Amino acid sequence: MLPIADNLVLDDVDLRGWANLPPGPCSVLLVGGHFAAVGQHLDMPGAQRVDARGCWLTPGLVDLCAAGREPGQEQDEDLLSLSRCAAAGGYVAVAVGPDTQPSNDDHAVTELIVRRARDIGLCDLLPIGALTHRLQGETLSPMGEMTEAGAVAFGDADRPVRSSRMLRRALEYARSFDRAVFSQPLDLDLAGAGAMHEGPWSTRLGLRGIPAAAEHIAVARDIAVCQLALGRLHLQRLSAARSVDHVRRAKADGIAVTAAVTPWHLLRTDADLRDYDTNLRFAAPLRAEADRQALLAGLRDGTIDAICSDHQPWSVADKEVEFDRAQPGAIGLQTVWPLLCDLVREGDLDDAALVRATMTMPRVILGMPAPMLRIGEPATFALLDPDRPWTLDVHSNQSKSRNTPVWGRPLVGRTLLTVYRGRVTYSD
Amino acid sequence: MNDRPPILDRTDLDQVLRSLADEVLALPWPHDPATFPWLVGIRSGGVAVAEELAAMLTVALGFAPQVGALDITLYRDDMWLKGPRAAEGQTALPGDLTGRRVVLVDDVLYTGRTVRAALNALVDFGRPRAVALAVLLDRGGRELPIAADAVGHVLAVPPGDKIQVRCDARGRLHSVVQVPVDAGSPAKVVSP
Amino acid sequence: MNAPSTLQLRHLLGLEELSAEQITALLDMAAQMKAVNQRRIKKLPTLRGVTVLTFFVENSTRTKMSFELAAKRLSADTMGFSASTSSLSKGETLLDTARNLEAMAPDIVVIRHSSSGAPRFLSERIGCGIVNAGDGAHEHPTQGLLDLYTMRDKLGDLRGRKVAIIGDIAHSRVARSNLHGLHKLGADVHVAGPATMLPPGVHALGCTVHARVEPAIDGADVVMMLRIQRERQGNDLIPHAHEYHRFFGLDAARLQLAQPHALVMHPGPMNRGVEIAPEVADGAQSVILEQVENGVAVRMAVLYAVAATRGLESQGA
Structure with missing residues (x-):
């Protein structure tokens, strides 16, 4: 379970899919649901630090x-x-x-x-x-x-x-x-x-x-x-x-x-x-x-x-x-x-x-704008872990239906956190 | 398991068969070729016994008694315990059963369940005039009210032990082996 | 006493999943059953207390009768449930119906269904032994077994025997069960029919495919004709019955191409003058009625195997 704090630093997270930033590891600071900073060795007193090595920060x-x-x-x-x-x-x-x-x-x-x-x-x-x-x-x-x-x-x-x-x-x-x-x-x-x-x-x-x-x-x-x-x-x-x-x-x-x-x-x-x-x-x-x-x-x-x-x-x-x-x-x-x-x-x-x-x-x-990671704007992103195992079952399933060939089977690769317009919409 | 010493060898078996033949001859039935009972062996163990018994009786009677075989696989009462099993062979009777006397022949009489199944199987082929039971060995341990009319030899065997009547390659009775109940894995092969 | 018997069979869904040894064991048991059918007292006590339910969601009076007779000859109790009397037509799902049937505690459900895979579907969801009496264009395993029985009875070992299966292979479950069974028993199987009735990749089931019937029949030990369904005539598969008979039917002249001893088989019901000429259907080489007779024996063997296996498993053995 990833803690969600008002102020959050994701350390060593892999940026992927942003139109304005090249892929690669860096730290990202979030303040109150807004992107506050992107760089190396970010710090903010009182912020929650999460070692996000290997995880993807995507739009x-x-x-x-x-x-x-x-x-x-x-x-x-x-x-x-x-x-x-x-x-x-x-x-x-x-x-x-x-x-x-x-x-x-x-x-x-x-x-x-x-x-x-x-x-x-x-x-x-x-x-x-x-x-x-x-x-x-x-x-x-x-x-x-x-x-x-x-x-x-x-x-x-x-x-x-x-x-x-x-x-x-x-x-x-x-x-x-x-x-x-x-x-x-x-x-x-x-x-x-x-x-x-x-x-x-x-x-x-x-x-x-x-x-x-x-x-x-x-x-x-x-x-x-x-x-x-x-x-x-x-x-x-x-x-x-x-x-x-x-x-x-x-x-x-x-x-x-x-x-x-x-x-x-x-x-x-x-x-x-x-x-x-x-x-x-x-x-x-x-x-x-x-x-x-x-x-x-x-x-x-x-x-x-x-x-x-x-x-x-x-x-x-x-x-x-x-x-x-x-x-x-x-x-x-x-x-x-x-x-x-x-x-x-x-x-x-x-x-x-x-x-x-x-x-x-x-x-x-769909004619949507290219995704940008802009400092100061309400964040929309998904933090994805390619290696985390989980199972789609009655606990994890969000659908009203359960018709899938992988029901109950082990899966590897999981969403850790989804944020939409500055609000957490899903956290593992 | 094959090297376990027999409790009866072929010489003993000759004597047992002779006793059995004597008891069959002592049944209160006429000894003429037309009405002499069929010797019907219960598959699989009873068939060899019936054949050797017939050979021995031929000498005493001066004519050969008719021999048959009865398969009781589909009449057994242990299907729910042991699952499906292949038949031992076809039932082969010498002719129309109705009105005939029959001696059912088996190798070992134990619980009596085989004989119960054999009686049920037999009457599905007709209505015999009379049926007697002849067994090479009676080892006791009956679970049904069934007794043999002719017995070759009586054995005292602890319950659970297996008595195996073995035949040689030509199907002739060869020896009898007793396998104790604690002899490890259950016996798989009956004939050597 | 014996090692796990090759007769052990939890369900009979198709011949594809059986080994040659299992098929042979069932055929051997069928021979035993056939002897019973030739006695005056045509009954065995074997399945006393066993309930066999025939669940036919597609009409087939003959197959149903054959199964019911087989069950009765083994002293099982039988019940019938067919689509015309069922609620399936009222929108109840197959699963709901099956669960209702299961509540009546049958030991074996014999199912005929127009959808391929329906017997398997039930076998995974209800706790009875399932015997497939024909599912869609998938399999009809007891028909396959009775055909194999008839061939083995007449010809002995089927290894290397040439068997021609002719007609609508694409829509025939009988053809599929025979293909699997014959392939496993080592026969040399040839299929033929108009190309509209030859499904893609059928050779992968272990047969040689011909678009004309003559090379398939040539030198064959068995010629098996499949039924041409009326609804397939005059649509996009064949123009009409007359033309079918001329080019793909079995008449005396074509039968001449086969071995002199060749068996003529047909799963029934026949369309005389369409897939088979009357003189061939009634001829000396026809074993069509023996197929029907053997069907009862084969179904007895199958019911015995499934019921006894179920009994064994209920003992937790």
Whole structure:
């Protein structure tokens, strides 16, 4: 347990992810929730000193994709519990999806989320407005009014936009308000009623497959339409190797496309479904080892910009069911950091890529300012320990749901302290 | 365990078999080829005994008694204690059981549970006219009200000790070994 | 007395997780059971006091009957619970239903379900022995065992025997259980069917894959035809039944390619004139009805193994 004093000196802490400061160890003085000094051998009479050697002082993680479930499904999650998950995971801002009930396809819902976020005050909750009315892919949503109300981007959550024409119009219209379109690339006809990656494992398990082509065909189409519309496209969760190739080429061609991936897709493959664990069912399914390697390579070379939590809370009734009837997704905000620390330890990811994918690029994609550590301003930061072990269980879990494949498993890498606008939002 | 000295060797067993044959002949049943009882060995230990008994009776009777084998695996009462086990072999009776006299043959009579299972198994194949029980060795320790009609030899054995009737490679009775209850790990192999 | 028996089986979820020794032990026990089925008194006292519950969330009168008969011949008590009479259709989850069933204290639940993995799901959540009577397109292990039994009964050792499995491999749990079982027993397995019905990576289950049936049947010791589901006809998998029969069905001419002694098998129910010509289905080489008969014996062996293992574990041994 880290003591929280009014005056706090973090000794030998590693600065990471600040736009105005190079990475490296130094001491940081906090006075009353404000950054007071950064340097070596800082001292202040009466201040609490904490040996923070090996810990990272970051501007906090930012998430591109989480389901808040409020309004409508507050039994699974609400914006308060979501904010607590975020703070405990070292997040200071979370983009919340439009897949609520009713869906966020109207400025009233957007305003509700913004107001709740302000009242809760644990982190930024940034609404992603629906791209189309009721996420149906047929009528444009009122993006202007929603932008005024605070929507930071537009997308139809898990639902791919079936019509290329509609996607074109949406990309064009969103451009008028300088907003990116968040797309979940999937060819619905090819995906059919698939429940997992199509391959030897789906054959073995007797589950219907979603071929990798169902994704990368849609990625190619989305990119082509984006180029046509001169819009800004963000691909929410990639899973297939060829998708990464398409994004790499599009970026080389100067098309405004960004892409994200979840930690699960960097760590797990379809072979992990051998036990029919519904917590490993995802909308973009876990794919083969070659796909996993391609995603990691894409992340290392910057083709994939960001890592999102893809936080999807579901009740037992939605998850403790037959695999092909289970809702896809897992809760994730609290486990992104330890899971990525695993990847760093295994040598699959370096520190710089981790910072870029969880802190820098999500802010860029959401149009947030680059994070600065400014003396005298109310501090917003997350103090993260890459080596501290813990377990996600009934005591540590902040979500109303507990659908995660790592429930009860040992994790290494923990948030020690999260401060948002000068207030402690989480401390271990 | 194989080097434990036998309490009965093959010479002793000849004598025991002769006694057993005499007792079977003394059963109050006619000695004619058509109605002479079948000798039905309980798998696995009783089968060799039934065959040797038949050979010995053939000399005395002048005709060969019919021999059968009965598998009782699925009739045992210790499934819940010992779990599933493979059958010892198929039940093979010489013909239609109904109306026949039968001598059930086993190697060792102990608790009586095997015989109880064998009686239940037997009647599922028909309705025999009469059933008698012949055992090579009676070691006492009955847990059910069952007694043999013909006994080759009576042994006094402390409860828990194992009596193993061993056969040679051709399936002929070879020797009898007594394994004390405290002889360490339970016996695994019955035939050498 | 013996080392832990190879018959010990906590659940039967699939043939994939069984060893060749376990499969052989079950087939040997099935032979014992088959002898019982040929007696006048077709009953054993073995499972007295054991309750077997058949829980069929997908219709299959035959498989259900076969299991119920198997249980009764072992003196077990049986109860049936099927989707039409169940509350599953009323929105109750599988887990809730299963817990309700568990409250009736069955020793074994025999489950048929349209979702792959449902038996495994239950085996991890309720305290009964679970026997899979077919789950989605995953496995149908007792069908696999009865097929293996029938083949072994007719051909002896299956090592090196060529077995052709023909039809909709992609959607067939029967094919998967047979593939696993045959592979473990050393058979040379060939699958064939229209490419729309051959799932990706099926060769990884240990078989040779053909897009046409002739090379699969050529020299085969066994030709196993799979049922073509009516709903798969005239959609995107095959144009219509007539064309299927012409190019992928088993008729007398194609059967000529197989060994003269080759067995013709079918898990039933057959579509005569679609996957199999009537003269082949009724021909001298057909063992289709023996498969049905052997099904009872195999299911008796499975119920015995699972019930006795459960008994053993309840003793804390």
